[in-house]
Amino acid sequence: MIATSRVPLIVAPMAGGPSTPELLAAAGSAGAFGFLGAGYLSVEALDGQIERTRALGVDAFGVNLFVPGADAGVPVGDYAERLAAEARRYGAELGQPRWEDDDYPAKAELLLARRVPVVSFTFGHPAPELVTRFKAVGTEVWVTVTTPAEARLAAGVGADVLVVQGMEAGGHRGAFANDPGQPGAAPLYGLLAALRLIGAVTELPLVATGGLVHGADVAAVLTAGAAAAQLGTAFLRCPEAGTQPAQRAALAAADRETALTRAFTGRPARGLVNRVLTEHSPAAPAAYPQLHHLTRPVRAAAAKAGDPEAMSLWAGQTYRLAPELPAAELVELLMTQARDAWSRACGRWLDQS
Secondary structure: OOOOOOOOEEEOOOOOOOOOHHHHHHHHHOOOEEEEEOOOOOHHHHHHHHHHHHHOOOOOOEEEEEOOOOOOOOOOHHHHHHHHHHHHHOOOOOOOOOOOOOOHHHHHHHHHHHOOOEEEEEOOOOOHHHHHHHHHOOOEEEEEEOOHHHHHHHHHOOOOEEEEEOOOOOEEOOOOOOOOOOHHHOOOOOHHHHHHHHHOOOOOOEEEEOOOOOHHHHHHHHHOOOOEEEEOHHHOOOOOOOOOHHHHHHHHHOOOOEEEEOOOOOOOEEEEOOHHHHHHHHHOOOOOOHHHHHHHHHHHHHHHHOOHHHOOOEOOOOHHHOOOOOHHHHHHHHHHHHHHHHHHHHHHHHHHO
16 A cells, blocks of 8 residues: 555554544545555444445555453552642543453444555554455555564564654554553664664564654655655644634644643553643553543543543654644645655765765
8 A cells, every 4th residue: 555655654543532534535636545444443333434434535545453461460549649730720520440452343343344554553553364354355564563473473473564653743652561660661763773783683564653853854764765754733623623722722833742641541551741641640550441431421521622631642752743723634735745855865975965
């Protein structure tokens, strides 16, 4: 699918609302390839999004699945007690901190039946048998990786493409293991370092993602060996995205730093710094998806109230530089910037040689 795209630009899957069929259609009209985020959707809702995407005339697109980990049985009672005051603040009840597999098997069967062109996996790699089944129906298999060790595992099960995620990325880290302790306990590579290290251990095509919001960023990762650039944060302010109004306002204000936290879901994720992230990150256990379910009613109530202080405001490190534009215009701008950046760099080099 990378080879057949008009431009080497991919709209990242953004679970929880921002990814929409309309966003894929608008970006696709300018030549970009896009993903739907299946995370947290019911099987029926995902099927509806696939149908809507195709009804909008999008034939080439992908769907991202969360690979479920085992229930580690990490206790969350103490953390729930900490969050009780947050729930009272918004007149909400804490959710039930349960483990579940996000309907992973049923969603995989749906994508097989619908013959979706590309399926990508986050939080781990699919079983080799599932990879074989997807390839048998003509579906490409992409796996998100953050380290060379993960890249080897993904290549070993037959992945067609590796999505290399740098630490700058907004949203969840794609790391296979949800290591206990602080988010920084696991190896964290910046995107360019990850591309070089992973490119040294595999010949699979690499898609670069993490902190890319400008065409010069796209040119940089293509020069570093990526076959395409995948952007998520850059599209959050597009009118076609399903981004919450309070998050749009926080992104536009551009007055917050970003940080990694487990406070909202139990897995490391990068978002804008707010009260919940600041006050509760040190105590958040490595319990995913239990914390996602625990905090979901509070996050929803905060969003309804227009209060960003208890929302998971996922965004990459360079979010301040992302413009507010319709998706098609943004794709065109990014590619113009990428060409200009490449021309300037080559011009300087030629002038010096």
